[in-house]
Amino acid sequence: MTDTSHITPDGSPHVSPEAPHRPVGRRAVLLATGATAAALAVGAATTPEAPAAPDTAPAAAAAVCTLTKEMTEGPYYLDGQYVRTDITEGKAGIPLKLKLTVVDDDTCAPLAGALVELWHSDALGEYSGFVGDNGHDGPDSGTFLRGGVLTDSSGVAAITTIYPGWYRGRCVHIHVKVHTNVTVTADGHFTGGQEIHTGQLFFSETITNAVARVSPYSTNTVTRTTLAQDSVYDEGGAASGLLTLTALGGTTSAGYAGTLTLGVER
Template sequence: MERKNFLKSLMIGAMSTPVLLHACKKDDDTVTLDSDDTQATNTGSTTTGCNVAPTETEGPFPTKQPASYVRSDITDGRTGYKLTAKITITNTNNNCSALAGALVDIWHCDAEGNYSEYGGSGMQSTNYQSVHFLRGRQTTDSNGLVTFTSIFPGWYTGRATHIHVHVYNSSGKSLKVTQIAFPEGSGSAVALVNGYDKGMNNYTYNKNDNVFSDDTAGVQIASVTGSKADGFELAITFGVPA
């Protein structure tokens, strides 16, 4: 089954080495590409205040044993533009104060659009079942912050560029499964990275993505700054009920 069709079926069911980094945002479908490396100018809006993270699908490639990958650098040998992801978690049951001691798992695809721990099937032909790149867990500090070092995600058919996030309390109780979107359009990191070797032909933009299309307030869109030469920094704040 093609990955795009599989993801659509998931949504229907739910209703019943260079340094690389960058970001995307809901925008128009016209993307201006820069031939030379520049600073990202379409950087999204850093989320502040009490932003409740929407609940999203965890699949189809969730981390199988997340507690085994407690690490801040999740690159694990994958090449791509450097990305530093800073995720702040707040408690919506306590006036969105910083949530310390929460477990935060993230995972995303590599520059070619492939996930570790899966493959060898119609969903993903390349077999990466025995490796665990671009997956990791961190515990929030007193400011509710976790920081990961990774690479800028690639894209695959049917989805916009994204990062998966699963937040647990300190006892391991699931609090929220959500996803991070990237700013898009002229001057964005998505435009600068230009899909790595794929380019942007047939890319699915946020407004057409089956996860992000209903995010009219832009809660899931991170702020991304930086450049291909120096690396990118992503920042977002998510509120969860703890």
């Protein structure tokens, strides 16, 4: 099942197996707060012609919604995965604690009860269900580093995983889908519903460089594609899925917390 269409005869990367292949049909947004909202507030306060805001102005007026692109699904998606908060299945790697907030793009209100689904490669660049595609053998459950979580009343999906590895032609990334109205089966899988967003999450090169020096990532001999070299990431920062990462401890091995606010069009 190995896809070699992206490898030239001399073994070098040619074309990513996940290069975009169709126009984006849906929209997604990110909620810009913090520095953006503060900058808007400062601008209003220092502009002589700007009238004072009335005391009755809604708090939501400080929220700014910015359109962002969806990203290709890629060749390694398997549907109907588990609904679970920890998708590691014992895979070795640096801990990654994700908190993804889903909001409605029209109102910026949090979207509760949506299923946020993730899938990504292990430290050696192998996807469950496709182990061997990146040149490393090993046991294959077909489910490791795959799964989804329903958002809480604040629109937050909290998922524990590991920092992804890399494979030929792609930078380090995580795939994400957002579904609404799914059904959770008795054995813990999800089914049905409506898919409203397909995207990818990306990582700082500074942190990825540090991770790449730690075992088992350091044993991955595949040449790593950087964020700037990637054929999918469009240099759009948070608007294109770049996570905000915070160290969980004093060493790289202690892991990271990653956050991002995704807005979706219902």
